[in-house]
């Protein structure tokens with residue numbers, strides 16, 4: 001079965017980014033001139049996704065408006081002859097009916113946010129994208145994972161090596177190599193202390209999951225940090241179904257973290273011909 005639906009959990013509190021996230025979802029923070037969520041939605045469409053499911057919380061309005069038409073702006077741009085900008089804002093609005101919003105009314109954790117989308121996803125495999133994990137790459141991660149899913153027909157998560165000292169910030173896997181860039185996962189643990197981590201291979205925010213995951217998420221067991229963790233549900237799923245890890249190529253920025261977010265802005269801006277020289281000149285003056 002083709003992967004047609006993608007879930008975007010955007011209901012986290014974003015406490016690491018306070019005060020910016022006090023009234024706004026962190027996924028609306030812009031890297032250069034595009035909100036994080038737009039990068040993720042574009043990656044999903046590029047991978048062939050047909051339906052976008054947002055699990056929202058606070059700050060929902062700005063996100064909804066971002067993917068909706070703005071007649072006021074369109075009229076003004078048209079009147080001023082700014083046709084490039086007009087085209088840009090028209091193109092970012094998906095076809096009517098493509099986006100579905102549901103609400104996580106309490107931020108009980110990533111696993112719980114995904115469970116909130118269970119009836120919309122139904123009985124088919126689906127993708128999950130965490131927009132605050134921004135990945136700069138020539139091979140868009142979800143597209144690669146969809147291709148591999150088509151062949152392997154099993155759940156899959158994006159993984160990368162992290163600093164040994166940082167394992168307590170990630171879901172960490174224990175896995176065996178099966179082919180180039182693919183590992184088969186034996187076990188996983190959320191945010192282990194470096195002394196207990198089975199490896200330094202961390203799960204990054206791109207997933208393809210079979211609907212069986214909802215059985216485990218529905219048990220609502222609390223894990224690390226008192227939250228309902230996706231990693232714990234996937235660990236249970238492993239007893240019944242295989243899960244693979246895709247070692248993606250590229251640089252990942254943790255945009256939920258203030259330093260990671262600034263690095264992402266710098267890296268993406270320096271690739272823009274209209275910004276590069278101005279920025280480099282300025283950096284030299286600092």
Ligand code: UTP
Pocket residue numbers: 009010011012013014015016017055104106107108109110112113130131132256
């Ligand atoms: P994070 O682990 O980054 O948590 O969530 P957070 O609460 O957003 O941020 P901090 O740690 O307090 O700064 C990973 C993803 O899961 C979503 C977030 O929006 C983010 O995309 N999430 C997390 C939810 O949708 N609901 C939750 O209850 C928790």
